[in-house]
Amino acid sequence: GHVDHGKTTLLDALRETNIVSGEHGGITQHIGASEIELGDQKIVFVDTPGHAAFTQMRARGGQVADIVILVVAADDGVMPQTIEAIGHARAAEVPIIVAINKVDKHGADPMRVKQALLEYELVAEDFGGDTIMVPVSALKKEGLDDLLEMILLVAEVQELWADPDAAFTGVVVEAGMDESRGPIATVLVRNGEVKVGDVVLCGTAWGRIRRLNNWRGKSVKSMGAGYPVEVIGLSSVPESGQVMTTVEGVKEARAIAEARADTSRTEQLEGSARASLKDLYRELGELTVKDLNLSLKADVWGSVQALEDSLMELNDELDEVQINVISKGVGEVNESDVMLAVASDAIIIGFHVGVSDAAERMSETEHVEIRTYEIIYEALEDIQAAMVGMLEPIFEERVIGHARVLRIFRISRIGVIAGSVITDGYAQRNARMTVKRRGETVYEGTLQSLKHFENEARRVEAPNECGISTNDFRGWEEGDEIEFRADVEIPRKTIFKSAR
Numbered sequence: 462g463h464v465d466h467g468k469t470t471l472l473d474a475l476r477e478t479n480i481v482s483g484e485h486g487g488i489t490q491h492i493g494a495s496e497i498e499l500g501d502q503k504i505v506f507v508d509t510p511g512h513a514a515f516t517q518m519r520a521r522g523g524q525v526a527d528i529v530i531l532v533v534a535a536d537d538g539v540m541p542q543t544i545e546a547i548g549h550a551r552a553a554e555v556p557i558i559v560a561i562n563k564v565d566k567h568g569a570d571p572m573r574v575k576q577a578l579l580e581y582e583l584v585a586e587d588f589g590g591d592t593i594m595v596p597v598s599a600l601k602k603e604g605l606d607d608l609l610e611m612i613l614l615v616a617e618v619q620e621l622w623a624d625p626d627a628a629f630t631g632v633v634v635e636a637g638m639d640e641s642r643g644p645i646a647t648v649l650v651r652n653g654e655v656k657v658g659d660v661v662l663c664g665t666a667w668g669r670i671r672r673l674n675n676w677r678g679k680s681v682k683s684m685g686a687g688y689p690v691e692v693i694g695l696s697s698v699p700e701s702g703q704v705m706t707t708v709e710g711v712k713e714a715r716a717i718a719e720a721r722a723d724t725s726r727t728e729q730l731e732g733s734a735r736a737s738l739k740d741l742y743r744e745l746g747e748l749t750v751k752d753l754n755l756s757l758k759a760d761v762w763g764s765v766q767a768l769e770d771s772l773m774e775l776n777d778e779l780d781e782v783q784i785n786v787i788s789k790g791v792g793e794v795n796e797s798d799v800m801l802a803v804a805s806d807a808i809i810i811g812f813h814v815g816v817s818d819a820a821e822r823m824s825e826t827e828h829v830e831i832r833t834y835e836i837i838y839e840a841l842e843d844i845q846a847a848m849v850g851m852l853e854p855i856f857e858e859r860v861i862g863h864a865r866v867l868r869i870f871r872i873s874r875i876g877v878i879a880g881s882v883i884t885d886g887y888a889q890r891n892a893r894m895t896v897k898r899r900g901e902t903v904y905e906g907t908l909q910s911l912k913h914f915e916n917e918a919r920r921v922e923a924p925n926e927c928g929i930s931t932n933d934f935r936g937w938e939e940g941d942e943i944e945f946r947a948d949v950e951i952p953r954k955t956i957f958k959s960a961r
Contacts (some may be wrong), residue, residue, distance in 0.1 A: 462532035465542035467562040471532060472508050488557075494634050494689030495676045499609050505649070505689055507634060525632045525649050527621050528612060531559045531583075535569035535596070539577040546789075547581050557583060558593045564833040565598040569813035623686035629653035631705040633663060634689065636698045638792040642672075648705050655682040655690065655707070660714050661949055663705040665722040667714035668695040678890070684765035692856055698791050701763040751782050751851045753844075754807035756798055756907055757789040758814050764787050764837070768812055771841055775848065782848045794831055799823045808832065851917055858893075862886025862923065866941040870928070878912070878930045879937040883923040890919050892945045896934065904934040908945065935953040 462468050476497055484741055497504045503585060526792045529550040533543055550557050559578065561571045575585045575594060584590020593611045603911050631648035636882035639645050644666065648655070655661070659670050671694035684690035692705070696718070699705070755772065759765045769786055776784040785806045788798070794816040800823075802809050809824075811833035816824075824831050834840040868880040888894075890911045896904040911918050912928035921927040929943065 462546055463534070463537065463542040464536040466532050466537060466543075467541070467599045468532045470585065471506060471560060471562055471597065472506055473603050474599045474606055475506070475930060476581040494649060496688065497609070502613060504609065504612055505687060506687075507649070508739050525634060525933075526555055527619065528615055529555045529557050529734065529754045530587070530608075530612070531557050532562050533559060533578075535561050535565045535571050535574055536563055536566045538570075538574055539581075544581065547583065554620060557609070558611055558615060559583060559585075561594055561596045562599055564596045565603065571596050582726055586637050588652045623650075624652050625654065625686050627652040629655045629659070629661075629705075629707045631655060631690075633699050633701050633703045633705060635701055635761055635763050636791075638698050638794075642693050644668075644693075644698040646692045646695060647689060647863065649684050649689050650684055650691050652686050654683055654685045654709075655692070655705075659707050660711055661692070661698040661705050661716045662694070662708050662711070662717055663695065664671050664703040665718050665725065666695045666697045666699040667708075667711075667718040669711060670694045698762055701761075701766065726815070735866075752785055753782055753848060754785045754787050754802075755844075756787050756802050756804050756807045757812070758794050758798060758809065759791060759812040760814050762791055764812050765791060766839065768810070770838060771837070772844065775841065775844060779852075780847055782851050783845075784848075793817055794819050794820050794833075795945065796823055799827060799831075801827050802829045803827045808833070810844075812837065812840060855951045857951050859947055859949040860886070861892065861947045861949070862888055862930070862945045864888055864927075864943040864945070865925070865928075866937060866939055866943070869937050876930055876932070877935040877937055878910075879941065879943075880926065881943065882926050882928050883921055885923050886945070887920055887922040888927060888943075888945050889921075889930065889947060892947045894929075894931075894946070895944045896937075897942045897944070898938060898940070903936065903941070906931055 462549065472495070472725060474493055476495055485543065494505060494814065495509050497506060510678070522699055529546070531550065547557070559574075561574050563569055564571055571594075575588060578585070578592070578594075579588070583592045585592055585594045593615065595604055595608045595611055597608055599605075629650070630652045631650045634647045634649050636644065636646040646666075647662065653672065657670050657673055663667065670692055672695070673684055674686070674691040675681050676689050676691075678691070701890060708717065716956070757765055757768055757772075759768060769789060772784050772786065776782075785807075787807045788801055790798075793814045794811050796819045798809055799820050801807070802824075807829075810832040811831060812833060814833065816831055820831070821946070823829070832840070832843065834843075863884045863886065864881040865884055866879045866881050870878040872878060888908060888911060890908060892908045894904075894906065894908045895902055908929060909932060910928075910930040911921060913921050915927065918927065
């Protein structure tokens with residue numbers, strides 16, 4: 462659902478723990494998987510981030526789920542990310558249950574929500590449709606039992622199943638690097654069983670499982686189908702959404718992983734060789750493109766991917782600035798990140814990560830900028846500002862002021878000076894000027910000499926008096942009206958789609 466519609470608070474109420482207060486800005490930033498027991502049945506919840514930048518992570522949440530609960534606030538109604546979430550659920554071909562939250566709030570109107578959802582072909586049962594919609598209040602813990610019962614009912618109708626005797630397959634929900642334990646992956650077991658000691662393969666990551674933790678962080682020997690588990694013992698951090706399987710031995714796992722890594726490198730090289738329109742225009746000299754090189758570091762891969770996707774969207778919105786993601790990785794910003802930034806003239810963006818002391822010292826001596834953030838839209842807003850700051854200035858001829866001639870002075874060796882008063886704006890040396898007499902133009906040229914009292918001046922503002930002269934025109938008369946024009950820099954304004 463949409464940001465701030467109460468997804469995490471609802472899940473919180475269901476499992477009676479509290480993680481909202483620990484999230485920066487009250488926005489859930491990582492996918493978390495948890496279990497809830499209802500009698501002899503268990504439901505696994507995958508809490509997907511609600512923020513716009515995490516569309517990718519939410520899309521993966523849709524792929525690993527059997528049922529999607531769409532949370533819509535009864536006071537806010539259908540919002541942009543609500544529509545986005547409906548799209549993801551449809552793409553994953555997953556049944557949707559609508560939880561109409563915050564029904565206890567002033568201005569709550571569940572009926573308005575149901576009517577708004579008709580547009581997206583989600584028709585409530587009381588409107589003659591088949592979409593289950595449950596009014597709830599996460600804050601007051603109202604309607605939660607109804608919601609859980611409806612989830613189990615839909616599961617029963619869908620005849621959801623997994624094969625406990627099949628070979629193990631799991632989907633990576635989230636992955637990151639832990640300083641003491643190394644690469645960690647949260648995996649949702651889809652079929653079979655995973656055990657400590659199994660050799661697993663996931664993308665280009667592989668390894669023998671050293672430890673398994675359940676969703677509460679307690680160590681377990683094995684985990685069966687339908688449950689989330691934390692896997693420790695991989696060679697590197699896998700990407701969210703990748704499938705994990707078991708293989709016979711370490712040799713086979715390493716060989717497959719290395720072959721996949723080679724294929725990935727080849728694809729990257731082919732991708733970088735493709736010319737974009739922006740590159741083409743640059744070669745033709747029709748577009749001056751400035752490069753903004755960035756190195757991304759985050760605590761988990763999901764955040765790296767979400768940040769990169771958002772940056773690429775920004776990149777598409779502005780032709781004159783090219784965002785290049787030079788490198789990306791998980792874990793704290795270290796010396797090698799700074800060395801790479803020096804070599805590629807890049808800024809390091811850290812999200813939810815610290816900076817090692819050595820990297821901090823090196824960045825100061827090498828003059829590399831490291832910017833760290835806790836909330837993704839703050840990073841995006843800063844990048845937007847940097848992009849606008851890199852744009853070439855635009856100059857436009859504007860009227861900068863007017864003057865009226867009061868007296869004429871004829872001085873030998875200098876010529877004719879028009880003693881004038883600036884009536885509005887200002888006059889500046891080398892400005893273009895038009896002299897009008899009784900409505901007709903008598904001279905157009907450049908203001909060559911500007912005096913304030915006896916001194917040469919670069920600029921004189923209203924309502925001061927000044928002396929104006931030019932070699933090209935000496936036929937001044939009292940009462941002449943002068944208009945001054947100059948090239949003025951126009952602030953560049955770029956309308957980005959909001960990062961928030």
